[in-house]
Amino acid sequence: MTETQTGHDAAVAATAGLAEAARALHPAWPALATARQELVRDARRRLHCADVFEVLADGDTARGVLAVNREPRSWTGCPVRDLTVELLPGDIDALRWASERVSTLVAGLDDETWVRIPWPHRALVATFETHGFNISSLVLAGSVDAARRAWSERAAAPAELPSDVCIRELVAADVEVVGELRRRVFTEQPQFCWFGASDAYIASWKREVLRAGPDHYGWVVERGGEVAGYFGSRVHMAHVLWGPCGGLDLVLGASVRALGIAAQAYTRILNVHRERGVRVLKGGTSQPAILRYAAEMKRSPLFVFMRRDSPFSRRHFQPWLAAAP
Numbered sequence: 001m002t003e004t005q006t007g008h009d010a011a012v013a014a015t016a017g018l019a020e021a022a023r024a025l026h027p028a029w030p031a032l033a034t035a036r037q038e039l040v041r042d043a044r045r046r047l048h049c050a051d052v053f054e055v056l057a058d059g060d061t062a063r064g065v066l067a068v069n070r071e072p073r074s075w076t077g078c079p080v081r082d083l084t085v086e087l088l089p090g091d092i093d094a095l096r097w098a099s100e101r102v103s104t105l106v107a108g109l110d111d112e113t114w115v116r117i118p119w120p121h122r123a124l125v126a127t128f129e130t131h132g133f134n135i136s137s138l139v140l141a142g143s144v145d146a147a148r149r150a151w152s153e154r155a156a157a158p159a160e161l162p163s164d165v166c167i168r169e170l171v172a173a174d175v176e177v178v179g180e181l182r183r184r185v186f187t188e189q190p191q192f193c194w195f196g197a198s199d200a201y202i203a204s205w206k207r208e209v210l211r212a213g214p215d216h217y218g219w220v221v222e223r224g225g226e227v228a229g230y231f232g233s234r235v236h237m238a239h240v241l242w243g244p245c246g247g248l249d250l251v252l253g254a255s256v257r258a259l260g261i262a263a264q265a266y267t268r269i270l271n272v273h274r275e276r277g278v279r280v281l282k283g284g285t286s287q288p289a290i291l292r293y294a295a296e297m298k299r300s301p302l303f304v305f306m307r308r309d310s311p312f313s314r315r316h317f318q319p320w321l322a323a324a325p
């Protein structure tokens, strides 16, 4: 086994190949012909602005890639510093190499660093924990059909809402108000979305909702005539990695929590996904209620995200970490 610094193109190809190998182990991975090209594009983007990248290779065969990159504008709208880990699944020596290299690499990294670990390599969570990182969220994906089957009894018996609470479709004029709701909720609870209250993210969320047109489905929850909650889904009918997929974006203010609205949101979104032919439901969360619903819908983890400013101990995610691969 040799550790080498290789040329840029070889590192990009290696990163994409390893990324595909890990994702291929996920039960909902559709193995589309378009995936490799997109993973190459993503690897190029990450490595293009990398401060550090290291490759573990045996001759021409890549077994591991570690990269630390800065992106001035990520999908969150915020600048991020990412630590990317891609390894050959099941390669114990590659895992050991990553663990040793991470111990050196993280020394200079600050609270802003976001670590993304593909689920097959989650043994590295312990390594990052020894350097002050905690899990900040899990990204989970699963089939819409399986979710609908698991959800059918709940969908048939929605909770009755108090008389001053109503759910109605989002209109363009609500977008500004929902942006401010997001700011309030995630300023109070940044642990559930570290970028959720930032100007950059709110601006990018508003832009995306208005731009997505008929591929965005949204509802607001009103209490006493005031917007107090929002849920919605942006569907991607031709996603290059996942095929037809969508998530669920849920932001409820304190006055409309614990009323059964999250459950109703899933029912509405799963109906939309069925009507549109969406196949995969995917998203990240650290919310106990949403993690529980994800387990009920039989979604499986895809990535672990870690940060130094996350307050959650391993116990918060323990049922997932303890489960069989």
Ligand SMILES: CC(C)(COP(=O)(O)OP(=O)(O)OC[C@H]1O[C@@H](n2cnc3c(N)ncnc32)[C@H](O)[C@@H]1OP(=O)(O)O)[C@@H](O)C(=O)NCCC(=O)NCCS
Pocket: 185, 189, 192, 250, 251, 252, 253, 256, 257, 258, 259, 260, 261, 262, 263, 284, 285, 286, 287, 288, 289, 290, 292, 293
């Ligand atoms: C997360 C959120 C959407 C939950 O909405 P909600 O409608 O108030 O959810 P509830 O409190 O009714 O909980 C939903 C379910 O999870 C369960 N639950 C609640 N807290 C739980 C916990 N700590 N552990 C396990 N299950 C929990 C509830 O018992 C309920 O189960 P049931 O439907 O079987 O009765 C809402 O709290 C919220 O918007 N929070 C702030 C914004 C946020 O974090 N959004 C990110 C979501 S990924």
